Amino acid sequence: MPPSVATTFPTHQRRCGWNALLAPRAPTPPLRGRVDCALAVIGAGYTGLAAARTFAESRPDSPVVLLDADVLGEGSPGRNSGFMLEIALADDADAGAVARMAAVNRRTRETMDWLRALAAQSGADCDLVRAGTYRGAATVGGMAGLDHYRAFLEAAGLEHRVLDREAMAARIGTRHYLGGLWSPDCSLVQPAALVRALASVLPEGVALHERSPALALWRIAGGWCVTTPDGEVRAERVVLANNAFAASLGYGGARLVPIYTYAGLTPRLDGADLAALGDDPCWGLLPAHRLGTTLRRTVDGRLLVRSFYGYRREADNGAVEVALQGCMARRYPVLAGVGLEHVWGGTTGLTRNGAPVWGESAPGLWVSAGCNGGGVVKGSLLGRALVQTMLGGPADDVRTLFGTATWMPPEPLRALGFELLTRRWRREAGAEV
Numbered sequence: 001m002p003p004s005v006a007t008t009f010p011t012h013q014r015r016c017g018w019n020a021l022l023a024p025r026a027p028t029p030p031l032r033g034r035v036d037c038a039l040a041v042i043g044a045g046y047t048g049l050a051a052a053r054t055f056a057e058s059r060p061d062s063p064v065v066l067l068d069a070d071v072l073g074e075g076s077p078g079r080n081s082g083f084m085l086e087i088a089l090a091d092d093a094d095a096g097a098v099a100r101m102a103a104v105n106r107r108t109r110e111t112m113d114w115l116r117a118l119a120a121q122s123g124a125d126c127d128l129v130r131a132g133t134y135r136g137a138a139t140v141g142g143m144a145g146l147d148h149y150r151a152f153l154e155a156a157g158l159e160h161r162v163l164d165r166e167a168m169a170a171r172i173g174t175r176h177y178l179g180g181l182w183s184p185d186c187s188l189v190q191p192a193a194l195v196r197a198l199a200s201v202l203p204e205g206v207a208l209h210e211r212s213p214a215l216a217l218w219r220i221a222g223g224w225c226v227t228t229p230d231g232e233v234r235a236e237r238v239v240l241a242n243n244a245f246a247a248s249l250g251y252g253g254a255r256l257v258p259i260y261t262y263a264g265l266t267p268r269l270d271g272a273d274l275a276a277l278g279d280d281p282c283w284g285l286l287p288a289h290r291l292g293t294t295l296r297r298t299v300d301g302r303l304l305v306r307s308f309y310g311y312r313r314e315a316d317n318g319a320v321e322v323a324l325q326g327c328m329a330r331r332y333p334v335l336a337g338v339g340l341e342h343v344w345g346g347t348t349g350l351t352r353n354g355a356p357v358w359g360e361s362a363p364g365l366w367v368s369a370g371c372n373g374g375g376v377v378k379g380s381l382l383g384r385a386l387v388q389t390m391l392g393g394p395a396d397d398v399r400t401l402f403g404t405a406t407w408m409p410p411e412p413l414r415a416l417g418f419e420l421l422t423r424r425w426r427r428e429a430g431a432e433v
Contacts, residue, residue, distance in 0.1 A: 003218035003225075012074070013317045017265045017342025018082070018192035019073035025196065027071040031209040031231030038062035040226050040235035042214045042249070043069075045077035046376050047368050048241030049198045050383030056203035058391055064206045065233050067226070069213035069242070072199050073192030076243065079346030080375055081263065081294050081306050082194075083133060083284055084187040086112045089374045090135070090145075090286070091354045092402065093152035101156050104401050111381040112187065115198070119189075122197035126189050127299045133186035134285040136168060136177035138431040142288030146181055159184055172285060172297070173278030176331040176431070180285075188284050188296065191376065214242070217249045223364055237364045237390065241383060244349035246369040252357040255405040256370050257414065259350045260310035262317070263294075264324040264340035266303045274301050276334045291425040292432030293327045303328065303335065307433060311418050314345045327433065348373055355403030356382055359389075366390055370405050 038059060041052045044066050052066045068075060087105045094101060119126050137143045153160045161182045169175045171182075199208060212228040219225075223236040240246040244258030269277070277297045285295040296304040305328045308320060321343040329336040351357065351370040361367045368386045371379045382402075388395035408414050426433070 003216040012079075012345055013314055014344045015342075016074050016079045016192060016344050016346070017263070018190055019078050020342055021190070022073065022193055022196070025072075027210040028208045031065070031067065031212040031228045031233065034232045034234065035065055035207070036234045037065045037207075038235065039064045039237045039239065040224070040233045041066045041239045041241055042226065043067070043240070043242035043245075044072060044199065044208060044210070045075060045195065045241065045243065045379065046198070047243070047371070047379040047383035048239070049195070049202070050380040051239045051241055051368070051387045052206045053202060054384045054387040055391070056205040058387070058393065060203065060205055062205065065235065066202075066206055066208045067212045067214055067228060067233070068208070068210050071210045072196050076346045076348065077195045077375060078192035079263070079344055080191050081284070081296060081304060082189045082191040082376070083286065084112060084115070084189055084376045085133070085374060086185040086187065086377065087156075087158060087183070088152075089372070089378065090149050091290070091372060093149060095151040095155040098155050100401060101152065105156065105158075107381055107401070108377055111377050111384065115194075115377065115380055116187070118201055119194060119197050122201045124193060124197035124200065126193040126197055128187055128189045128194070129282050129299060130184070130187045131282045131284065132182055132184040134163075134168070134172060134180050134182050134283060135288060136180040136285050137288035138177050138292075139289075139429075140178075141428055141430070142292070142432050143178055145288040146179065150181060153181070153183065169278070171278045171280045172283055172295070173276045174331045186284065188282060189376070194376070214249060219362070237366065239386065240365070240367045240369065243369045243371060243375070243379075244347045246349070246357065246367050251361045251365070251367050252369050252405075254407055255351055256349050256357050257408065257418070258312055258347045260312075260314045260345050260347055261306065262308050262315070262320045262324060262343070262345045263304060263306040264321060264328075264343040266328075266335070266338050267341045268301045269303065269338070270301065273335060273338060276332050277303060287432050289425070289429040289432040291422070291429040293331075295331070303332070305340070309422060310345075311415060317343055317345060320345065348375070351405035352408050353403065353406045355405045356398070357405045358382055358386065358398050358402075
């Protein structure tokens with residue numbers, strides 16, 4: 001079998017702002033020379049960390065090699081907004097499938113408890129707060145989207161509060177939103193700190209190698225071979241947990257595409273600037289429309305703004321910074337002159353129908369990709385379940401719970417379709433951006 005040679009792996013124009021706020025750490029050494037193991041995991045994000053841990057705990061005498069293209073916190077897992085949703089994502093929610101949704105919520109809560117316990121075990125300060133989450137709508141179409149999500153919450157018997165414009169303004173300091181929902185079932189975290197924390201308490205049988213991108217992957221007698229710039233792993237089994245970049249190694253490309261999105265963090269705010277963010281001291285807001293703007297007030301008094309999508313390639317971060325400042329100023333005119341201390345881009349794996357690329361793709365080659373924006377908890381859940389299924393242990397049927405990613409047309413039709421779809425979404429989103 002000829003090798004699948006990676007055509008791309010994660011690189012970014014600017015350092016991750018979350019990681020820049022943390023104390024420096026020495027990365028683990030890159031892979032050098034040949035290593036043999038029972039399992040090689042490509043990608044040390046939430047999915048990869050969960051998969052490596054689950055295998056090592058089940059097979060403590062079987063060595064695991066965990067490869068990451070960058071250093072912990074600089075990859076996509078550290079670049080997200082830090083929402084740890086304890087119930088189904090809005091795109092997964094279905095008021096007409098209460099039993100399935102109850103199973104999804106149960107598994108999601110179990111995974112959240114597992115992550116919380118591991119973070120506590122690490123002793124690291126991850127700014128992990130069960131603050132709940134707001135969903136805000138700035139348009140009539142957005143309000144209809146909130147009604148759809150509220151129907152799911154009501155059918156599932158989940159606690160929530162419906163908020164009008166004045167209530168939203170009191171809590172988060174802006175009258176930009178016509179209304180919103182608040183749910184307690186979400187924790188907020190410093191995502192780069194959490195990735196570091198989870199890696200720090202990996203079982204002894206897991207060898208982590210940072211700055212070791214997987215350049216090629218192919219079948220060999222008795223397993224698989226993975227090459228990096230300075231090393232080679234020969235493994236009985238391989239897990240691709242590099243989300244959008246699994247396709248670059250030859251798997252999932254017909255159903256998965258990398259999308260860039262962008263975020264910015266203000267400096268620490270005080271006085272009138274901090275008061276402008278409302279009465280709630282720590283909050284996160286998700287938009288009613290998928291192309292809308294995400295906001296967070298952090299525990300140390302910063303505002304995070306996340307918005308905009310790019311297809312396959314990272315847009316100029318300088319232009320993105322100006323656009324993000326516009327999003328912030330539309331919601332908080334008083335902050336128009338504050339500026340953003342950090343701006344960065346990050347990738348996510350997008351599938352057409354929001355379902356993951358998940359399961360055994362070839363004998364001994366397992367893939368979990370396409371978290372579609374739910375990487376912290378959902379990615380961890382899928383990584384654990386993948387290895388549990390691999391080893392024949394008890395595991396929920398992920399395909400029944402979350403579905404299966406559907407086929408996407410090849411290029412250039414895929415790029416054209418994405419452009420047409422995002423144009424339509426931009427028109428629909430309007431003031432949600």
